[in-house]
Amino acid sequence: MTQLLPDYWDCFSADYSAARRAFVAAATQRGAALSRHEHPTLKDPHGEPLSVDVAVLGRAGAKRTHLAISGTHGLEGAAGSAVQIAWLRADGGIPLPEDVNVVLVHALNPYGYAYDTRTTENNVDLNRNFIDHTQPTPPNPHYAELHPHLIPALWTEASLEAGALAVERFRETHGADALFNTTASGQYTHPDGLVYGGSGPEWSNRTLRRIVDEHLAASERVAFIDWHTGIGEYGEPFFLCFNEEGSAEQAQAANWWGAERVRDQRPHGLARPNYQGLVFRGVQQALGARALAGAVVEFGTRGLQMRPALRLDQWLRFKAPQASDAARDAQLRADLVDAFVPVSSVWRRSAVAHGLAITRQAIAGVASW
Ligand SMILES: [Zn+2]
Structure with a gap:
């Protein structure tokens, strides 16, 4: 096996539609079985359909599966x-281990990818949407207090400073961990706010369920990665394993990727929020009693400086249209995109190198599980 990295510019694309084409082309070249789940109504900015694309490499019906989701x-x-x-x-092009297949889910939230936002067409944080929507929604008692300070009416130095002071007062009263939990665990009351988990299963949620039911019907052991960015050191991977503490599945993930990466991870050095409605839980539920081990794997970008970027995402979506200033908004949007996926070659080469190594560990891991 060659250890040379693919050139990063052949892996990253300028936008959603170019990335989709590159994914389909690379999968086709490798003889993957491709399927496309088109959004029923929405188009990308070029007027092309938005879709979740799935590539299956190896034998359909293998007992062991590496499942990786982007977007x-x-x-x-x-x-x-x-x-x-x-x-x-x-x-x-390398044969997979015996009875292992690889299922790649490309752009699970294609609207957000195509329109440069983290959330779905309904401003839902898809990674907070996999709750049981027939039950009362999980409470987030402090979110309402913080909401007006997080998403100001105007994006100016003065309003950001005032918001920062209010958030700082909250931190002094409740502590840094409570602040992080309030702004990250999920909330189900403010559809124009941060980490809004939605009022029902999103299209992307229902689509993932169909994909797991169809392509992982025979999978008995699944090594799962949900790729993200924004937590961790610059260009370095950061693991959030959601298997139960002390479980056999957590031990598997620790074997594949290293116990020091998988256990007791503190995002931004803070206590892990009580995340609600994770994609991980959705896949777990779809698999039922079958074994799932894995993690959200982040690539770090700006550390705690991501907080303004998360708010900017919401501000551009809900407040910018009323205060139209195209030149300013273009700068802000470029900064938002660069905050989550830096243009820097240093960052992109690092993400490709680590991502490839982590994928190889997952495949080798599930093969010997
Ligand atoms: Zn993320």
Whole structure:
């Protein structure tokens, strides 16, 4: 096996539609079985259909599966897509281990990817949407207090400073962990706010369920990665394993990727939020009693400086249209995209190299599980 990396510019694309074409081309070249799930109504900015694309490599019906998802958080999808394409280019021609297949889900939230936002067409954080919507929604008692300070009416130095002061007062009263939990665990009350988990299963949620039911029907052991960006050191992977503490599945993930990466991870050095409605839980539920081990794998970008970027995403979506200033908005949007998927070659080469290594570990891991 060659250890040379694919060139990062062959893995990253300029936008959603170019990334989709590159993914389909790389998968086709490797003889993958492709399927396309088109959004029933929405188009991308070029007027082309939005879709979730699935590539299956290896035998359909294998007992062991590596499942990797890109684009759960829309615009973060450029990184996960690049890793999927890098793996197809580097290793897609190498026979998989006995009874292992690879299922690559490209752009699970294609609207968010195509329109440079983390959330779905309904502003839903897809990674908070996999709750049981027939039950009362999980409470987030402090979110309402913070909401007006997080998404100001105007995006100016003065309003950001005032918002930062209010958030700082909250931190002094409740602590840094409570602040992080309030702004990250999920909320179900403010459809124009951060980490809004929605009022029902999103189209992307229902689509993922169909994909798991169809392509993982025979899979008994699944090594799962949901690719993200924004937490961790610059260009470095950061693992959020959602298997139960002390479980056999968590031990598997620790074997594949290293115990020091998988156990007791503190995002931004803070206590892990009580995340609700994760994609991980949705896949777990779809698999039932079958074994799932894996993680959200992030690539770090700006550390705690991502907080303004998360708010900017919402501000551009809900407030910018009323205060139209195209030149300003173009700069802000470029900064938003660069916050989640830096243009820097240093970052992109690192993401490709780590992503490829982590994918190889997952495949080798599920083969010997
Ligand atoms: Zn994310």
